[in-house]
Amino acid sequence: MTYRVIALGCQMNISDSERVASVLQGAGYREAEREEDADILGVVACSVRQKAIDRIYSKIHEWNGWKAQRPLLTFVSGCILPEDERKFLRLFDLVFRIDDLPRLPELVRTYGVPVPVPSGVEPQRSVTLQHADDFWAIAPRYQSPHAAYVPIQNGCDKFCTFCAVPYTRGREVSRPAADILGEVTRLVENGYRTITLLGQNVNSYGKGLGDAGSAAGTPAFPTFAELLDEVGDVADTAAHRVWVYFTSPHPSDMSGDVLDAIAAHPSLAKQVHLPLQSGDDRVLIRMNRNYRLEDYRKIVGDIRDRLPTATLFTDLIVGFCGETEEQFAATREAMEEFRYHMAFIAAYSPRPGAAGSRWDDDVPQSEKKRRLHVLSEVLQRTALAHHERQVGATVDVFVEAEDRQPGLLLARTEGRIPVRLAGDAALVGSIVPATVTAARPLSLAAELSAAHTLAAAPAAAG
Amino acid sequence: MAQTLRLLSRRDVSDSAYVLRLERGDFSFAPGQYLTLGEAGGAETREYSIYSGMQDPYLEVLIKEVAGGSVSRRLRRLAPGSELRCDGPFGFFTLGNGLADRLADEHADRPLLWVATGTGIAPFHSFVTSYGDLDYLLLHGVRAPSECYEREAYPAERYLACVSEPNAAMPGPAEHRSFAGRVTAYLRHHAVAAGTRCFLCGNSAMIFEVFDLLKRQGVPSADIAAEVYF
Ligand SMILES: Cc1cc2nc3c(=O)[nH]c(=O)nc-3n(C[C@H](O)[C@H](O)[C@H](O)COP(=O)(O)OP(=O)(O)OC[C@H]3O[C@@H](n4cnc5c(N)ncnc54)[C@H](O)[C@@H]3O)c2cc1C
Ligand code: SF4
Numbered sequence: 001m002t003y004r005v006i007a008l009g010c011q012m013n014i015s016d017s018e019r020v021a022s023v024l025q026g027a028g029y030r031e032a033e034r035e036e037d038a039d040i041l042g043v044v045a046c047s048v049r050q051k052a053i054d055r056i057y058s059k060i061h062e063w064n065g066w067k068a069q070r071p072l073l074t075f076v077s078g079c080i081l082p083e084d085e086r087k088f089l090r091l092f093d094l095v096f097r098i099d100d101l102p103r104l105p106e107l108v109r110t111y112g113v114p115v116p117v118p119s120g121v122e123p124q125r126s127v128t129l130q131h132a133d134d135f136w137a138i139a140p141r142y143q144s145p146h147a148a149y150v151p152i153q154n155g156c157d158k159f160c161t162f163c164a165v166p167y168t169r170g171r172e173v174s175r176p177a178a179d180i181l182g183e184v185t186r187l188v189e190n191g192y193r194t195i196t197l198l199g200q201n202v203n204s205y206g207k208g209l210g211d212a213g214s215a216a217g218t219p220a221f222p223t224f225a226e227l228l229d230e231v232g233d234v235a236d237t238a239a240h241r242v243w244v245y246f247t248s249p250h251p252s253d254m255s256g257d258v259l260d261a262i263a264a265h266p267s268l269a270k271q272v273h274l275p276l277q278s279g280d281d282r283v284l285i286r287m288n289r290n291y292r293l294e295d296y297r298k299i300v301g302d303i304r305d306r307l308p309t310a311t312l313f314t315d316l317i318v319g320f321c322g323e324t325e326e327q328f329a330a331t332r333e334a335m336e337e338f339r340y341h342m343a344f345i346a347a348y349s350p351r352p353g354a355a356g357s358r359w360d361d362d363v364p365q366s367e368k369k370r371r372l373h374v375l376s377e378v379l380q381r382t383a384l385a386h387h388e389r390q391v392g393a394t395v396d397v398f399v400e401a402e403d404r405q406p407g408l409l410l411a412r413t414e415g416r417i418p419v420r421l422a423g424d425a426a427l428v429g430s431i432v433p434a435t436v437t438a439a440r441p442l443s444l445a446a447e448l449s450a451a452h453t454l455a456a457a458p459a460a461a462g
Numbered sequence: 463m464a465q466t467l468r469l470l471s472r473r474d475v476s477d478s479a480y481v482l483r484l485e486r487g488d489f490s491f492a493p494g495q496y497l498t499l500g501e502a503g504g505a506e507t508r509e510y511s512i513y514s515g516m517q518d519p520y521l522e523v524l525i526k527e528v529a530g531g532s533v534s535r536r537l538r539r540l541a542p543g544s545e546l547r548c549d550g551p552f553g554f555f556t557l558g559n560g561l562a563d564r565l566a567d568e569h570a571d572r573p574l575l576w577v578a579t580g581t582g583i584a585p586f587h588s589f590v591t592s593y594g595d596l597d598y599l600l601l602h603g604v605r606a607p608s609e610c611y612e613r614e615a616y617p618a619e620r621y622l623a624c625v626s627e628p629n630a631a632m633p634g635p636a637e638h639r640s641f642a643g644r645v646t647a648y649l650r651h652h653a654v655a656a657g658t659r660c661f662l663c664g665n666s667a668m669i670f671e672v673f674d675l676l677k678r679q680g681v682p683s684a685d686i687a688a689e690v691y692f
Contacts, residue, residue, distance in 0.1 A: 082505055281673065285666075292684060294683055295684065355692075
């Protein structure tokens, strides 16, 4: 039997899909090259974003079309809202919460098995139990041999009023540090160049757990800063360069000791993602973001003091319920002030389940688009100014993939700025020095340094 | 932690507002936090601030039945003994947590200004029930005196109803004062003392207006905590 799993959504969905693949492999299924050849087809997706939903529907309609020709089992999991779960049950054979992934083989095995059930009761096609510990125990099948995502924390208790994560992924659960360090150690030993620690709310890792589960004096859940320190210790001693990232943190848990840990370890990449969401205190209050612009400003100051080379990324929402022109202007000013290298800017759209979804979504779509455009322009300007200062400098870049244009490679700086450069495909997966030749608003152009312009095997680089 | 809790009783505190008393289970919380509540087996839940005190053997929430609302109407019609789906506690609107953390530690003796509209009084009721001896003034923005839910819970000198409907008579205990006008009108004429920590809870229109007003009076935004209901 063969399977094929596709991920639709964010890095968390990709990381989840890697674990889904691993569970299916463990149960004896092989990965099919193409969807057309698979016996089991699954989507790990986000039912919170309309775009992902549209793609889920188009996929399942295509797959259900194939069912007339051959036996096929379909499933969906990921960040699924309770109301979508019911809709998906009509289209997919199996729907399960990602925490229940360990039970997938059992669900697959028993699917369609005619067991006597009381009339009116559906055979079990969806499970909702929580098995966080079993979930962490699953080793993923990484999609890339060079770049890996390592989940360290799942769910969220912060309940920002625009966000459905607390409803789709449930309460905050932290993964035991020993598991995380084990996975990071294996990745480092296997030559991985970038490792991203993932969680909906990564820096609340271990919060409130104290030394729960401690054995022989080592806490199972250190603080996030302590965890970073330990991960840094592992990655610093690797035989090759490794850059460790984490995403997404919350400003209210971004303490000075997290920044100190990043500063102390060469392997902890100098890049900080610090979602601002809005530059107006009143909007932050309405979003239930537990910080004010003043708090955020202080963290940015600390980042620039302690990590002077770090790039700063953010997330912003325009057109949240009731956002006035004046409140929007405060976000624009904050962007000018914080001079981001990158910003993920979204026009607000209600997320079912979130408190905000029951409030008036009263900023017209056209106005949201305009605000988004204004912020994009600010971003392009501030990012370009950063990039222009890099021209002529030699920087290390991680070569991620070949570009669609033959002969070109796609890479990223340690600060995760995209770089295009000419080079041999054999460099994919390595960290190599390159000289920046031109700055663009959201990327850099570079040339490989002389030693790497010839084909170099990844093992010899980085 | 999500759990199923049994409804013990309901008491109406006005034509449209009521207090639900639930069994406590092993639910622990910090006063000011909220929980999510819905019918067991139902798909919908809503957020409700915890009304009862930390030491009370039960949980209470103060809910206003919203015209055309779905959960606030259905919860009112549940019979004692019904099961409710309850999750939490959530939120940072506490005296010694989250945003207020650094304030609580360093400035435990600073005066408190609490401003509520309607059922936004719930977390303040929990503060008062949980902690003795707080130096606070509670401004309760209401349309009519009938919305002064259980004001006997607060000493007369600490509770001031700000009644927005003109000519609304203020029946009840004579010692309870009231102000004819909205909370913002009151605050405009009574600037807060330096060093006051401010907590605002209820509808966003009031919260934004009061936030702006307090800022103009020189209150740093770090000294203003807020919980928006809608
Ligand atoms: C953090 C938080 C804490 C909350 N705590 C409380 C509480 O302690 N007590 C309480 O009664 N409500 C509280 N609410 C509001 C509550 O969660 C529900 O929104 C409310 O009960 C309406 O739900 P519904 O299903 O009946 O109406 P819905 O069908 O969800 O919506 C009806 C409409 O009523 C509006 N609305 C919501 N609350 C009110 C209100 N109190 N008065 C007038 N209009 C309203 C909504 O914006 C919506 O447009 C809180 C909300 C949040 C986000
Ligand atoms: S946006 Fe807010 S609610 Fe959503 S995952 Fe992040 S912290 Fe949690």
